[in-house]
Amino acid sequence: MPIEVPVLDIDPFAEDFRRDPDTFHERLRKAGPVVFLERYRAWAVARYAEVHEVLRDHERFCSAAGVGLANFWNEEPWRPPSLLVEADPPAHARPRRITARALSPRAIERFRPEFERHAEEAVTAVVARGRFDGVTDLVQAYLVRAFPEAFGLDPGEGEKLLRYGDMAFNLFGPRNRLSEEAMAAGMPLHEWFIEQCGRGSLAAGGLGAAVYAAVDRGEATEEEAGLLVRSLVMAGLDSTMDAIAWTLYLLATCPGEWAALHDDPALARPAFEEALRYYSPVQHFFRTTTREVRLAGTVIPAKEKVLCFIGAANRDPREWGDPDRFDIRRRAVNHLAFGSGIHACVGAAIARLEAEILLNALARQARTLELAGPLRPRPHNILRSLAELPLRVRAA
Template sequence: MSIAGVDIDLFSTAVLEEPWAAYAALRERGPAVYLDRYGVWAIPRYDEVFAMLRDHQTFSSAPVPALEPERPDMEAARHSILGSDPPRHTTLRAVLSEQLSPRALRTLRADIETQADAVVAGLVERGTYDAVQDLARRFPVEVVARLVGLPEDAREPLLALADAAFNTFGPANELTQASWSRLPEIGGYIAQVMTRETIAPGSWGAAVYAAADRGDISEPDAIQMMNAFIVAGMDTTVNSIGSAIWLLAERPDTWAALREDPSLVRSAYEEALRYESPVSFFCRGVTRPTEVGGVQLDAGDRVMLLFGAANRDERHYADADRFDVRRNPLDHVAFGGGIHGCAGQGLARIEGPAVLGALVRHVEFLELAGEPSRHLNNAVRGLERLPIATRTS
């Protein structure tokens, strides 16, 4: 089976704002579609994305899961925990296995829910606020920064630095070029703020340095993991919370159903992750000749796993373009999968429902108070502004 290439630009402003028609066209075209513009195979369907995520021997994350891993600006990201395979990946991931275990996360749940309730209650008193700037970007940063052990007065740059890093996962377009000047700030931030002396004792950051002191990982590996805290620690949660609130504010009947049955909160959050996938793609390198849905791939080829397209694949999800809080799609690929599945997904699945649950308890009427605006990034999808109005009974 042979599939001709197409000239779809997944990184144009129009597609970054609304990718769904392009994704549908790629899914219709085939299980693997060659993008002439970028010299990469787009993988738009669920089954193939799901399978590739679980075959790191054929589809390698090394040296970095970006579109153009050999670019000079990717140097700092190469062979990080995101861009490594076993045995190195196993060693790095094990450093935080205790802190990210289900048992450890369960002990955090009550505290996170209490924090979310306090933040939401304060905003509801205002009546009208920006659910992205005042809530979605505030709450996860506070939670993760505290767990990592960052000083309170040094948390403000985190999201801007993460945004710049994720932009570079795409092509060298205007978004990436505008981010290049910020990349050195990540190293500077780690050197000044995320040191042994400044990281809080007992924190996740302290656990990383303790592993380096024991010789479990090298000192450069410890710095790479601090880098990963900045780059990959918050964006998924920030953007998924913002998207979930937007989707619910646009759907009064759905909000009423959630108020009537709060047990749907967790399902609603999972559906928001599926419907508005916060990470658009990660790439892999093909290590050996293989066939994907009848399409022959060669060693050295590059594949782009389109998480957003896979999560809207009508072959896997009935009525995939409908937001349905009763769907509970726990098999979505918004967190990736396999050995590279998002290490922080357990925490995100506490934070997101904690915010939605607090809104359900405090807010009877949730509605838009202005036009939302999209935040453009090559690799992550979310909102820049979301004016909403909330009223109690």
């Protein structure tokens, strides 16, 4: 261990870290551009420049060994590795091309009317009530119908998809209480999930069918298309739900920003981007060194795990002016909440569309938005998540 590398006894999966990640993020950033986490024998980066560098350099920092704590070079993954998230070029190029085509902004724009219908229904219901839970009554009520429907899945099974996705994200962390509880809830749905994502179960015209169309073009096998659909569905609900819920929290606690959005609902997209920067739903992901590398002057041996603190990078004062201020007019599009480089989130366009539509509908229908009680975080290994968000609105 080089003597100049700070060695920290910080556990990003511990309860105290989850309770107050921002304090730990500041400590990590101040410690240095590269640190060593003694508990997991892993390297870590928390400043924007180094996180950005690691995420973009797949040749030195690969994803094929797993983007969670587990190192696939040393242990067997619990499921077949994702052809998207856990692969690098050249193997990554064809699956990425298939999914990028199926989920391109142009391809998903045709679902806008249905997303708008679901958003209007969900917003109208909560505005009529006045007081509601932003997580379950608004965001979840909207997404568990709109997202599965767009993919061609049964919209009545959205809560099962949430349970399965919760397991998938939690298992990127260590085998702790959270991952064990998530497995107990999600693993009984494993065979059901595989069946739901099969070609015969998906409605024609949906995003899932668009992925399977690659089989007919000779670009993928049936098995590969199934793996791609499962990856997209697994990642498509939980993180988006958390991202929108945190946006609502920030707008409810920043009256000036809510007033600006209410006056100009076109600010819905910038508000979402700024919330992604401020409270990044995916807090951290791993990469693995393919060879001995030098990063910010630190030499890291080959086949070592490197933890990228995305949430910390997105509040790094070296990159952002006044980073702890929520400003929906900030140009926040270079945040790292969706990753960067060839592994940038392929579903970002649909998440942005879902958020923009819901926030726009709320801004038009509600004159005020404020907290109606204390929020309750949802403990999670990877996601910065909310279980309850009491809100109060008055109709416009």
